[in-house]
Amino acid sequence: MTRRWHPARLYTVGGLLLALSILAALSWGSVAISWRAMPALFWQWISGAQLSPPAMVLWEIRLPRILLAGLIGGVLAVVGASLQALLRNALADPYVLGVSSGAALGAVVGGLVGGSLHEASLTLFLWAFAGSLLTLVVLYRISSVHGLLPVQTLLLAGVVINAIFSALVLFAVAMVEPSRLFGLLSWLMGSIGSADYRIVGLLFVYSLIGLLLLFGKAEQLNLLTLGDESAKSLGVEPERLKRFVFIVTALLTGAVVSLSGMIGFIGMMVPHALRLLIGPDHRFLLPAAAVVGAAFLILADLMARSLLAPTELPVGVITALLGGPFFLFLLWQRRQGAIVSE
Amino acid sequence: MNEMTGNSRPGYRLDGVGFRYPGGAGWAVHDVALTIEPGEVVAIIGPNGSGKSTFLKLLAGLLVPQEGLVHLDGQPLERYGVNALARRLAVVPQSVQFVFPFTVREIVAMGRTPHRAAHRVERLDGWKHWLGGLSLPVGRAGMGSQTDRKAVQAALAEMELEPIAERSVLELSGGERQKVLLARALAQQPAILLLDEPTAALDWHHQSLVYRRVRALNQERGVTVVLVSHDLNLAALFARRLVLLDRGRIRRVGSPDEVLTQAELDALYARAVIVDRHPSADAPRVTLRP
Numbered sequence: 271m272t273r274r275w276h277p278a279r280l281y282t283v284g285g286l287l288l289a290l291s292i293l294a295a296l297s298w299g300s301v302a303i304s305w306r307a308m309p310a311l312f313w314q315w316i317s318g319a320q321l322s323p324p325a326m327v328l329w330e331i332r333l334p335r336i337l338l339a340g341l342i343g344g345v346l347a348v349v350g351a352s353l354q355a356l357l358r359n360a361l362a363d364p365y366v367l368g369v370s371s372g373a374a375l376g377a378v379v380g381g382l383v384g385g386s387l388h389e390a391s392l393t394l395f396l397w398a399f400a401g402s403l404l405t406l407v408v409l410y411r412i413s414s415v416h417g418l419l420p421v422q423t424l425l426l427a428g429v430v431i432n433a434i435f436s437a438l439v440l441f442a443v444a445m446v447e448p449s450r451l452f453g454l455l456s457w458l459m460g461s462i463g464s465a466d467y468r469i470v471g472l473l474f475v476y477s478l479i480g481l482l483l484l485f486g487k488a489e490q491l492n493l494l495t496l497g498d499e500s501a502k503s504l505g506v507e508p509e510r511l512k513r514f515v516f517i518v519t520a521l522l523t524g525a526v527v528s529l530s531g532m533i534g535f536i537g538m539m540v541p542h543a544l545r546l547l548i549g550p551d552h553r554f555l556l557p558a559a560a561v562v563g564a565a566f567l568i569l570a571d572l573m574a575r576s577l578l579a580p581t582e583l584p585v586g587v588i589t590a591l592l593g594g595p596f597f598l599f600l601l602w603q604r605r606q607g608a609i610v611s612e
Numbered sequence: 613m614n615e616m617t618g619n620s621r622p623g624y625r626l627d628g629v630g631f632r633y634p635g636g637a638g639w640a641v642h643d644v645a646l647t648i649e650p651g652e653v654v655a656i657i658g659p660n661g662s663g664k665s666t667f668l669k670l671l672a673g674l675l676v677p678q679e680g681l682v683h684l685d686g687q688p689l690e691r692y693g694v695n696a697l698a699r700r701l702a703v704v705p706q707s708v709q710f711v712f713p714f715t716v717r718e719i720v721a722m723g724r725t726p727h728r729a730a731h732r733v734e735r736l737d738g739w740k741h742w743l744g745g746l747s748l749p750v751g752r753a754g755m756g757s758q759t760d761r762k763a764v765q766a767a768l769a770e771m772e773l774e775p776i777a778e779r780s781v782l783e784l785s786g787g788e789r790q791k792v793l794l795a796r797a798l799a800q801q802p803a804i805l806l807l808d809e810p811t812a813a814l815d816w817h818h819q820s821l822v823y824r825r826v827r828a829l830n831q832e833r834g835v836t837v838v839l840v841s842h843d844l845n846l847a848a849l850f851a852r853r854l855v856l857l858d859r860g861r862i863r864r865v866g867s868p869d870e871v872l873t874q875a876e877l878d879a880l881y882a883r884a885v886i887v888d889r890h891p892s893a894d895a896p897r898v899t900l901r902p
Contacts, residue, residue, distance in 0.1 A: 505697070
């Protein structure tokens with residue numbers, strides 16, 4: 271008998287988790303700011319008074335960064351869950367499949383062609399989008415066998431695509447002058463550096479639209495997990511739905527990667543854990559993934575900037591160190607379960 | 613020849629239908645002409661590889677013929693939108709490879725999707741649902757309207773699935789999965805039911821259950837049933853008309869007595885079977901020659 275949480279309970283717990291992670295990330299760091307001091311500092315900010323140094327740290331540095339991390343985490347988790355439904359494979363993740371490195375390659379090429387990687391720019395994002403969409407299409411063409419995407423083929427294709435694109439990225443990086451190298455490398459590893467409210471605001475509106483588009487397809491995604499023929503006989507055009515989801519997820523991945531580089535494994539870990547709690551119904555899974563993914567990346571980013579403080583780790587290092595072993599565990603568990611698909 | 617004009621009850625007409633798989637050696641189905649009346653029970657039989665499943669997929673609109681047309685109610689099948697088609701006909705595939713742990717109830721409830729999409733009001737209900745999860749007391753199991761939930765409950769009961777309704781489909785046996793797919797088709801409340809080897813994984817009790825259930829649907833609600841099976845006895849009991857396929861072509865159409873003759877089966881199955889009479893039904897019986 272499958273025992274599951276009621277979605278209402280999950281949203282409550284998820285919301286609390288998100289709120290707590292925001293508070294924790296506000297309070298901890300090179301300058302510790304107690305929760306008790308926050309209301310006064312908040313008032314200072316709201317009232318438009320001259321900001322004291324702690325208020326400056328809190329509202330001009332930490333908060334925008336936290337919000338950016340939250341948005342990126344939420345987007346990556348939902349993109350992961352959607353790709354998993356689309357590819358009928360619980361191990362799909364934009365990072366593992368090479369979609370993120372496709373976007374990164376696009377962004378690097380874009381950065382070489384014109385503009386710089388340090389500023390969020392529309393050209394950069396468009397290049398990243400092109401890179402991720404191209405990767406998704408290639409991946410799908412290569413590994414689909416009669417409409418099914420066998421786990422092994424899919425993962426292998428992802429690994430190889432990753433390797434090719436990483437090589438190309440390094441090739442491009444070699445052409446960059448040394449002074450810009452460190453920034454570029456830490457971006458590649460996935461990092462949420464400084465953020466300003468303009469970018470946060472833009473990304474918020476952009477991802478909200480993208481996420482709502484995906485949420486609206488949740489029920490059709492449920493049907494698609496039964497295979498193309500079942501989906502079609504229940505009134506869903508599988509090819510049209512796939513195209514739609516490919517494009518929306520590529521747009522979201524492109525934006526996220528052009529801002530923060532390659533942050534891996536969130537898209538696989540968060541939906542997986544949530545499926546155990548509330549089941550695979552995407553009408554609940556997708557919104558829940560947005561909330562929990564946000565909390566997850568905020569906490570990971572907090573770890574990234576406080577573990578070796580004052581040195582900052584790229585947050586991609588943290589998510590890979592958590593997610594990699596988790597991924598291996600899932601593979602091992604599958605073998606244990608001995609439910610060999612086909 | 614019955615023309616479907618002015619008749620809203622479903623009926624099929626196939627003219628010279630042919631289909632070949634891309635990259636396939638030859639025609640999987642070729643030059644098939646057939647009419648299926650509304651309310652009929654037809655069984656498609658034939659040896660392995662004779663094109664039975666392909667034929668069923670052509671009827672379901674899952675495959676589009678390269679030759680000829682499949683008409684439903686006087687309209688070519690391609691003219692229907694997928695959703696309109698899904699409200700008229702339900703397909704029970706041989707098997708589905710489940711990848712996520714949906715519960716039995718959730719899978720059966722998916723049969724309601726085409727109906728829900730048709731009603732905007734109920735669509736709103738779905739939106740409220742994923743936003744809140746709070747708004748409906750039934751929680752995650754509650755999918756859509758009262759009508760939907762009733763249909764799902766009835767389908768679960770009819771296929772004796774209530775005891776395992778909250779189990780994950782990944783934990784089920786092959787036979788149980790087949791019952792779940794049937795229940796999903798029942799929840800779909802179609803006018804036409806297309807079954808691909810519906811009893812292949814079932815024990816005697818459940819074969820009989822499916823048999824009684826489908827017969828009741830046909831007699832009480834006038835549902836048209838097209839069944840693909842290589843179980844000749846089942847086909848003979850189920851259907852009043854058999855369509856015998858051989859290498860993609862129709863070899864014979866007629867009542868069980870007309871089609872399941874010793875001569876015909878000797879030619880098809882290399883003298884492997886004996887035809888005699890069923891002890892209690894007025895139908896032929898086919899058994900393996902010892």
